[in-house]
Amino acid sequence: MTPIITAFEWVPEFARSYVRDMRARWAFEETGQPYTVDVIDFETVKGPAHRRLQPFGQIPTYRDGTVDIFESGAIALHIARQAPGLLPADPAGQARAEQWVIAALNSVEPCVMQLAVVDIFEADRPWSAARRPTVVEDIRARLADLSTALGDKPWLDGDFSVGDLIMVSVLRGLHDSGLLDEFPNLAAYVARGEARPAYQRALAAHLADFRAEPIAA
Amino acid sequence: MTPIITAFEWVPEFARSYVRDMRARWAFEETGQPYTVDVIDFETVKGPAHRRLQPFGQIPTYRDGTVDIFESGAIALHIARQAPGLLPADPAGQARAEQWVIAALNSVEPCVMQLAVVDIFEADRPWSAARRPTVVEDIRARLADLSTALGDKPWLDGDFSVGDLIMVSVLRGLHDSGLLDEFPNLAAYVARGEARPAYQRALAAHLADFRAEPIAA
Numbered sequence: 420m421t422p423i424i425t426a427f428e429w430v431p432e433f434a435r436s437y438v439r440d441m442r443a444r445w446a447f448e449e450t451g452q453p454y455t456v457d458v459i460d461f462e463t464v465k466g467p468a469h470r471r472l473q474p475f476g477q478i479p480t481y482r483d484g485t486v487d488i489f490e491s492g493a494i495a496l497h498i499a500r501q502a503p504g505l506l507p508a509d510p511a512g513q514a515r516a517e518q519w520v521i522a523a524l525n526s527v528e529p530c531v532m533q534l535a536v537v538d539i540f541e542a543d544r545p546w547s548a549a550r551r552p553t554v555v556e557d558i559r560a561r562l563a564d565l566s567t568a569l570g571d572k573p574w575l576d577g578d579f580s581v582g583d584l585i586m587v588s589v590l591r592g593l594h595d596s597g598l599l600d601e602f603p604n605l606a607a608y609v610a611r612g613e614a615r616p617a618y619q620r621a622l623a624a625h626l627a628d629f630r631a632e633p634i635a636a
Numbered sequence: 637m638t639p640i641i642t643a644f645e646w647v648p649e650f651a652r653s654y655v656r657d658m659r660a661r662w663a664f665e666e667t668g669q670p671y672t673v674d675v676i677d678f679e680t681v682k683g684p685a686h687r688r689l690q691p692f693g694q695i696p697t698y699r700d701g702t703v704d705i706f707e708s709g710a711i712a713l714h715i716a717r718q719a720p721g722l723l724p725a726d727p728a729g730q731a732r733a734e735q736w737v738i739a740a741l742n743s744v745e746p747c748v749m750q751l752a753v754v755d756i757f758e759a760d761r762p763w764s765a766a767r768r769p770t771v772v773e774d775i776r777a778r779l780a781d782l783s784t785a786l787g788d789k790p791w792l793d794g795d796f797s798v799g800d801l802i803m804v805s806v807l808r809g810l811h812d813s814g815l816l817d818e819f820p821n822l823a824a825y826v827a828r829g830e831a832r833p834a835y836q837r838a839l840a841a842h843l844a845d846f847r848a849e850p851i852a853a
Contacts, residue, residue: 470781470784470785474739474781474782474784474785475739475743475778475781476781477743485727485728486727486728486731486732487728487732488731488732488734488735489735489739490735490738490739490742490743492738492742493731493734493735493737493738493739496734496738497731497734510702510703511702511703511704514703514705514710514714515703515704515705517705517710517713517714518705518706518707518710520710521707521709521710521713521738521741522691522692522706522707522710524738524741524742525707525709525741525742525745526692526694526707528742528746529745529746529749532746541767541770544766544767544770545763545766546762546763546766546767549761549762549763550758550761550763550767553758553761561692564687564691564692564693565691567687567691568691
């Protein structure tokens with residue numbers, strides 16, 4: 420069967436393009452695989468039926484009749500293994516691409532997410548303003564290391580891979596912060612990712628699937 | 637060649653058993669693969685030569701003459717693919733084990749790490765005491781979901797897998813918090829992981845490799 424993923428029927432404007440079904444959609448587009456989308460509302464995603472597929476009450480989930488998984492990083496890796504386009508042919512290169520997926524998810528995204536915590540999720544808490552400079556310094560340190568690792572290469576390791584797909588997806592979260600601009604090679608790297616036709620197709624489909632208004636609860 | 641990983645020659649008492657070479661060592665032990673350890677000091681790990689292997693200046697790294705990677709999650713997955721013991725035989729089961737690795741690293745560990753941030757790394761900052769209850773509530777919400785997903789099963793999905801190895805490693809970080817005790821099935825899950833002979837062998841080797849005192853800088 421054609422793989423099916425879940426996505427939200429509506430999210431606020433500021434969250435659009437960042438919701439994680441984008442990572443799965445982009446992987447499908449890079450590898451030329453068809454997919455369908457089951458669009459669900461916030462109430463459904465937090466309900467017991469969806470939690471049996473995604474224990475944390477989030478999207479996306481993925482199922483294709485054989486494989487039934489959650490976690491966008493795992494979904495992108497699974498999609499990457501089904502068709503050429505996101506993984507090199509040699510096992511050593513595949514291990515490095517996987518390394519960059521995990522570096523993005525475990526060494527970079529946890530720092531980046533803390534900026535969303537102080538600026539959005541805990542913006543009204545009394546500690547957020549005082550804490551913000553420390554969060555920014557942590558991100559800056561990670562970006563400096565990543566900038567050195569990227570150097571003047573177009574992608575992290577040879578051709579564009581699922582590692583770049585996830586890393587670009589993570590770094591995009593810094594667009595509003597101005598922090599990427601301090602590292603021109605990283606800003607250019609993210610722009611190269613976003614300019615890919617597969618990214619643009621994924622984004623158009625992601626945006627087209629939102630309703631104008633959320634379904635009333 | 638026998639795979640070689642890097643580990644620290646010394647860390648403070650409170651960090652022992654939590655340093656991430658443990659995750660690689662445990663994976664080697666579960667799959668019965670020999671390995672050697674290159675023990676390095678803090679100065680070396682932050683230096684340019686090591687950063688060419690590990691851009692963020694951390695341990696462990698892994699190399700075997702063919703594959704040369706960093707990120708303990710990627711290293712554990714790579715080790716798991718070299719010999720039986722940490723992955724089911726069927727591709728769908730392998731995808732689910734990988735999903736749990738990534739869930740541990742991207743959906744659970746970022747919450748858990750914030751407790752170390754408020755209690756250790758930012759313990760002296762003026763905002764940490766005020767922020768701590770929010771961090772604890774975030775962790776509690778994740779643990780509640782994970783507890784439901786585990787239910788009364790011994791492991792997350794069938795036999796013990798690399799997904800359990802990483803999830804147990806992440807949850808161990810909550811030992812001092814008392815939070816695991818609120819979810820008896822998770823506390824028992826972590827205890828089952830730590831009781832495995834392979835975990836015990838990895839821990840003994842990890843502890844034996846520390847010097848009594850750090851090398852003077």
